[in-house]
Amino acid sequence: MPGWIEIIIRSTILLLILFLLSKGFGKKKLSQLTVFQYMLMIVIGGIIALSAISSDIPVSYGGLALAVWFIIPVAAEFIALKSKRFRDVTKGKGTVLIQNGKIMDDNLKKERITTDDLLGSLRSNNIFNAADVEFAVIEPNGDVNVLPKKEQQPVTPKMLGTKVSPSKEPQTVIMDGKMLLEPLANASLNPNWLETELEKMNVSIENVFLGQVDSDGQLTVDLFDDQLSVPTPAEKPLLLATLKKCQADLEMFALETENEEAKALYQKNSERLQKGIDKITPYLN
Amino acid sequence: MTVSSQVKGCYASLKNADATLETLAAKTQDQETEKAFREARNTVRTVKQDLEQQVIFLTREEPQYKS
Structure with missing residues (x-):
């Protein structure tokens, strides 16, 4: 051979x-x-x-x-x-580099990390001041992971004590102008619904590049033709505006009327509606 | 605009909000969201019912504007 x-x-x-x-x-x-x-x-x-x-x-x-x-x-x-x-x-353990905000210089020496290296890896974690770090650890693969001090952490809704509506993964129901039946079924919707929604937006399915439905059943589309503009879903903002308007109206009626009984009724309902609005607002944003 | 027609307008808006909340509650996939919409709908409905009484009362008071 x-x-x-x-x-x-x-x-x-x-x-x-x-x-x-x-x-x-x-x-x-x-x-x-x-x-x-x-x-x-x-x-x-x-x-x-x-x-x-x-x-x-x-x-x-x-x-x-x-x-x-x-x-x-x-x-x-x-x-x-x-x-x-x-x-x-076999895999090694992570080494703590900063604990309780103090740099562990012995551990740095053990891992042969210079101060510049440490500062560099903090910077790649978007931290420029070593005093902002509560805890930092170098993983066995060399990544440095950092826990910033509480006051340096990004704000979350939990910290602010605000309520946000739970959201689930959106389903992609139109791709390259074609309807995808399986995701549509996952969102418990049917082709008829999709056709109606598209008709409401005044677009044909062939012209849709990408269409997604969120967990609240709102359809958002992107068209092949970028010159055309599609309406953004307005149902929820409109609802919130309507509720707020009604609440304001009730308050105004309460101020305008001279009938004590009616005044009390308007007042009571205005307060009731305000409470309802406060509760529903996170779900409408 | 008379008071009566203003109250009627507000009543109609509430009706609209009630219906929108119902569709939203039906459309959502999330149980918690659905519950929130249902609760809001109940609030809107009680307000609506109170206002309905008021509409009837006002129509009686201003019969010349009866529509």
């Missing part, structure tokens, strides 16, 4: 093996690997490259080496999955 044919055959087989091996390592990104795993990949690549071109090494030797370099790490990963202690040894 001429050498070049052998190399073609070897390369093709090893290419397939490499593909299968890469599946075996799971879905982790390159940046999530530890240094050891990274070197492991390089070694496996080296073995494959060597056995592909050097015809004086039997293929079986290459395959054997590959098997060892593949099976042991994968087996170790399976054990690590089960045992916390094993995991700590």
